Amino acid sequence: MTAPPLASGPQGPGALEPLLDTVLTALREGAHERGGPLPAGGPQAVTARMRDALGDPLPAQGDPDALHRLVRALAAGTADPADPLCTAHLHTPPLAVAAAADLAASALNPSLDSWDQAPAASALEALVTRALAAETGAADALVTTGGTESNQLAVLLARETHPGVRLIIGANAHHSLTRAAWLLGLPEPLTVPAPSGTLDPAALDHALSQTPARTALVAATAGTTDAGLIDPLPEIADLCETHGARLHIDAAYGGGLLFSDHHRPALDGLTRAHTITLDLHKLGWQPAAAGFLAVRDAADLAVLTHRADYLNADDDTHAGLPDLLGRSLRTTRRPDILKTAVTLKTLGRAGLAALVDHVCALAQDLAALIEAHPAFELYDRPTISTVLFRPAGASDDTVAAVRRKLLHDGRAVIGRAVLDGRLWLKATLLNPHTRPGDLATLLKLVELAEGHTPT
Numbered sequence: 001m002t003a004p005p006l007a008s009g010p011q012g013p014g015a016l017e018p019l020l021d022t023v024l025t026a027l028r029e030g031a032h033e034r035g036g037p038l039p040a041g042g043p044q045a046v047t048a049r050m051r052d053a054l055g056d057p058l059p060a061q062g063d064p065d066a067l068h069r070l071v072r073a074l075a076a077g078t079a080d081p082a083d084p085l086c087t088a089h090l091h092t093p094p095l096a097v098a099a100a101a102d103l104a105a106s107a108l109n110p111s112l113d114s115w116d117q118a119p120a121a122s123a124l125e126a127l128v129t130r131a132l133a134a135e136t137g138a139a140d141a142l143v144t145t146g147g148t149e150s151n152q153l154a155v156l157l158a159r160e161t162h163p164g165v166r167l168i169i170g171a172n173a174h175h176s177l178t179r180a181a182w183l184l185g186l187p188e189p190l191t192v193p194a195p196s197g198t199l200d201p202a203a204l205d206h207a208l209s210q211t212p213a214r215t216a217l218v219a220a221t222a223g224t225t226d227a228g229l230i231d232p233l234p235e236i237a238d239l240c241e242t243h244g245a246r247l248h249i250d251a252a253y254g255g256g257l258l259f260s261d262h263h264r265p266a267l268d269g270l271t272r273a274h275t276i277t278l279d280l281h282k283l284g285w286q287p288a289a290a291g292f293l294a295v296r297d298a299a300d301l302a303v304l305t306h307r308a309d310y311l312n313a314d315d316d317t318h319a320g321l322p323d324l325l326g327r328s329l330r331t332t333r334r335p336d337i338l339k340t341a342v343t344l345k346t347l348g349r350a351g352l353a354a355l356v357d358h359v360c361a362l363a364q365d366l367a368a369l370i371e372a373h374p375a376f377e378l379y380d381r382p383t384i385s386t387v388l389f390r391p392a393g394a395s396d397d398t399v400a401a402v403r404r405k406l407l408h409d410g411r412a413v414i415g416r417a418v419l420d421g422r423l424w425l426k427a428t429l430l431n432p433h434t435r436p437g438d439l440a441t442l443l444k445l446v447e448l449a450e451g452h453t454p455t
Helices: 012-034 042-054 066-076 096-108 119-135 147-161 175-183 201-209 233-243 254-259 298-304 314-318 337-371 396-409 436-451
Strands: 140-144 166-170 190-192 216-221 246-251 275-279 291-295 376-378 386-391 415-419 422-428
Touching (some): 012 066, 042 066, 096 337, 119 140, 119 291, 140 147, 140 298, 147 216, 147 246, 147 275, 147 291, 166 175, 166 201, 190 201, 201 216, 201 233, 216 233, 254 275, 254 337, 291 298, 337 376, 337 386, 386 396, 386 436, 396 415, 396 436
Parallel strands (some): 166 190, 166 216, 216 246, 246 275
Antiparallel strands (some): 275 291, 386 422, 415 422
């Protein structure tokens, strides 16, 4: 039997070329078959179609048409974040140049657990992470799989550098922070109110007053997942300094505002944090995953030091080979930094700022349409690019049913959020190709779905 071709090596590009044609054809066919932002029919119909395409997952003999068939089925059954009516989540359409770079990373397959597996990738990662860290006023940054891992690492660093630390979060904080405390054996986080969707400084001041000095880790949020709100970061930073508390800011969503001169002031106070979560697979338009944890004091990372003789023997390290094990809790790591480096270099600050400014302006446009429409109620003007609204006078059950009908029919992907004790529809605008006409279409689809939803 002849061994199948490899993606790397001298023959790699030639082996990939016809396969890429197959993939691109299947992507086009699948998108045409889907015909909208989401496959119609709901979970059972999608599962049945995928089961038919897959057949026996491990047949006795291989199927040379498997690549085409499964890519086409996946494309036909995907939620397409590049469709302007796909607005439910912090789920960006990736830039083509980033996806192309990701292909190169997959083909070369460096593993960032030792220098001899990833010489160039480890050098690139060090250069780019330090540049991103500098944007936040930090000294260094680690590459992560996203906000959840970044938040967990932030809590871990606080636990190791400040024994007995107690996590204090707002009621609006991301669920991963509570999970991080549980995973790390810390007490249940102390949760302070967020009555307007953002952490209340007066309540935080009271909580810090009841916490032993220098044992508190305060986690603030710059871009909540429900409404895209930003906590009052300067006031929170002031309180942390007054009480000697450590500050972490989860800017997984809002961190991308740093690229925009217009929106950057919304992140005033960010540079005062000890650790900062960033996700460039949100306002950075990267294929997942592209997370980072920025650290103000690089010495904090010493607690991640770990030895495995076959990866970072002391004599190799002393001889100048970079030690990569202390850069992550993971061992095998793909070079996710490549797509980010290519994107930053290709678009530059101006190109990224234009994307950020466009989606934030779209959110303002959608909010204005909702305010002017008697059939809808707007929660509030957007802070970043998330808009909450609901059919005027509708019950929560009706709001939920409208969303599910749109999902089932494959017409639009809209999220949900509960604020002020009511259920809202959530549109998170992250597609820089969306135009005003698409926003009007989205509202029209919601109206039609409400008219066909039992009350």
